[in-house]
Amino acid sequence: MLKVEETQSVEFSTELVNKFAEIVSRYPEGKEKSALLPILHEVQAVNGWLSSVAMDKVAAYLNIAPIEVYEVASFYSMYFLRPQGKFVLEVCRTGPCCLVGAEKIIDYIGEKLGVKEGEVTADGLFSYRGVECLAACGFAPVLQIGPEYTFYENLTTNSVDQLISDLKDKASKS
Amino acid sequence: MGRKLLLEHINVPGINTLEVYRKTGGYRAVEKAIKTMSTDEVVEEVKKSGLRGRGGAGFPTGMKWSFLAKPEGVARYLVCNADESEPGTFKDRYLMTNIPHALIEGMIVSSYALGANTSYIYVRGEMMPQIRILEKAIAEAKAAGFLGKNIxxxxxxxxxxxxxGGGAYICGEETALLESLEGKRGNPRIKPPFPAIAGLYGCPTVVNNVESIAAVVPIINDGGEEYAKIGIGRSTGTKLISASGNINKPGVYEIELGVSVEDFIYSEEYCGGIANGKRLKAVVAGGSSVPILPANLILNLVNGDKRLMSYESLSEGGFTTGTMLGSGGFVVLDEDQCIVRNTWNFSRFYHHESCGQCSPCREGTGWMEKVLHRLENGHGKMSDMDLLVDVSKKIEGNTICPLGDAAAWPVASAIRHFRDEFEWHVRNPTLAVKENFGLAHYADPLPELVS
Incomplete structure (x- = not known):
């Protein structure tokens, strides 16, 4: 597992804080808490996951209690409460995808990466997990990769090979 | 070819832009409604159309609108439910990706009808690309004067x-969606009060599915009576069906309600038949929540008539021999598929997605998942089937929101129609792990099955 100090400090860039302000402006006065889910997505897109330090800062920004952030972050499946690989392959594991071979794809990704579901590869690049229906059943099997949540459809073992190799290239160039 | 109202221009290049969308007649409904109709007249047209909620419940949209409370000086909200998460359903994603302006136009007309000055489209968080598409479309509409001040x-x-959203099936339930939009956990609210009285921020609110809102556009353009001429009986208009599973042409199809199920599965216009030359075993006709039916019961009614793709025909026979149109998530299983495994998979989904508020659902969904898992893995007992039915009955109707029912129905119906396949798993524990039960008599003519 990748080692990350839980207590590392988190700084929100000016750009990010401006984005927060734009999000808050979408709701009536006094209803700023509505911005919580979109703001958590923005923070996760920058940091890769939501540390308690980051969540406390979000709470301070929205002027709500930290527990109000934790309870939301822990309820919704998209928020990561521990560090992930740079690329998180989230493969749909629900009925229609399984009818056309999603389980084999999930097993194959595990073998290929050499880690178990939820673990991070030694180079810090990849983790994967099965997720519930992604509303793409007609293009099954599918996986998505955040923070843009790009979809990869009609997966085969070959297309998974290609995808992982492309992502490695992308990482080595950045 | 059936009439297309929502997807007519889907293949026009650039239809995702305002410019091309307008060239195909887009935003006529906004001009017509806002310039020539009163808000009540818009609501009246939607009532006349007979449009029923396309998210799954099938409640008449015009009636839902007419329940909206209108106290003086209190804001009203329209919230679009784009939290499409019902397994087997992917029509809203398809519509938003390809024709985002159809939804934006519908939102403007509907917001006008309801007197809402701020409206939200709640999109499931995983659909980030669709969120970007909608934001771009909104910016275009605003620049063209269809949104903003003094439209x-x-x-x-x-x-x-x-x-x-944040990735939670439960937020497709309208009060959970409102909680989520307020920045909270997606726990459904106790009703009453209904959202029409106290919804978003405690204000009167209407929550409608993406497809319902998009359907308002042709209703206003052509009139509610014209819309009501399409379809059959109380199933008026067209419906987007998400077809998936073991078929030759999975995808989203717009059908005139009333097409026969047989035509839908086997005709080249729609699913194009079962893939790889296999035979049909079963269909989940309206998203994972609705009862699964074996081939003979989905194709025909008990009286021998063909079953049709409509709210009424699909539910003909109640839950004994029928199912529901639901969200239109049409999942086809061929002869190689294992009903026990499919049922276990769906029950794992509901266990995962239960919000945990009500004990029958929180505990029952996990219990059903465990029992189904042991059946599928060769550790089942003959008493397990009755146990599953018992647990499902104790969830059904005993929860705040319909997720409990949605979790109970697939399990109860699988055992109702495929009990011999479950029993085979108990009798053949080693085979159960690696082989499938096959087709049995599920494709036989009806009279032999229905006793």
Missing amino acids: LGSGYDLELYVQP
Whole structure:
């Protein structure tokens, strides 16, 4: 597992804080808490996951209690409460995808990466997990990769090979 | 070819842009409604159309609108439910990706009808690309004067925002969606009060599915009576069906309600038949929540008539021999598929997605998942089937929201129609792990099965 100090400090860039302000402006006065889910997505897109330090800062920004952030972050499946690989392959594991071979794809990704579901590869690049229906059943099997949540459809073992190799290239160039 | 109202221009290049969308007749409904119709007249047209909620419940949209409370000086909200998460359903994603302006136009007309000056489209968080598409479409509409202050010089103001969810099936339930939009956990609210009285921020609110809102556009353009001429009986208009599973042509199809199920599965216009030359075993006709039916019962009614793709025909026979149109998530299983495994998979989904508020659902979904898992893995007992039915009955109807029912129905119906396949798993524990039960008599003519 990748080692990350839980207590590392988190700084929100000016750009990010401006984005927060734009999000808050979408709701009536006094209803700023509505911005919580979109703001958590923005923070996760920058940091890769939501540390308690980051969540406390979000709470301070929205002027709500930290527990109000934790309870939301822990309820919704998209928020990561521990560090992930740079690329998180989230493969749909629900009925229609399984009818056309999603389980084999999930097993194959595990073998290929050499880690178990939820673990991070030694180079810090990849983790994967099965997720519930992604509303793409007609293009099954599918996986998505955040923070843009790009979809990869009609997966085969070959297309998974290609995808992982492309992502490695992308990482080595950045 | 059936009439297309929503997807007519889907293949026009650039239809995702305002410019091309307008060239195909887009935003006529906004001009017509805002310039020539009163808000009540718009509501009246939707009532006349007979449009029923396309998210799954099938409640008449015009009636839902007419329940909206209108106290003086209190804001009203329209919230679009784009939290499409019902397994087997992917029509809203398809519509938003390809023709985002159909939804934006519908939102403007509907918000006008309801007197809402701020409206939200709550999109499931995983659909980030669709969120970007909608935000771009909103910016285009705003630049063209269809959104913002004083729309088309009418004095009507509307701001439209896209809200991402966080990945929770339960937020497709309208009160859970409102909780989530308020920045909270997606726990459904106890009703009453209904959202029409106290919804978003405690204000009167209407929550409608993406497809329902998009359907308002042709209803206003052509009139509610014209819309009601399409379809059959109380199933008026067209419906987007998400077809998936073991078929030759999975995808989203717009059908005139009333097409026969047989035509839908086997005709080249739609699914194109079962893939790889296999035979049909079963269908989940309206998203994972609705009862699964074996081939003979989905194709025909007990009286021998063909079953049709309509609210009434699909539910003919109640839950004994029928199912539901639901969200239109049409999942086809061929002869190689294992009903026990499929049922276990769906029950794992509901266990995962239960919000945990009500004990029968929180505990029952996990219990059913465990029992189904042991059946599928060769550790089942003959008493397990009755146990599953018992647990499902104790969830059904005993929870705040319909997720409990949605979790119970697939399990109860699988055992109702495929009990011998479950029993085979108990009798053949080693085979159960690696082989499938096959087709049995599920494709036989009906009279032999229905006793």
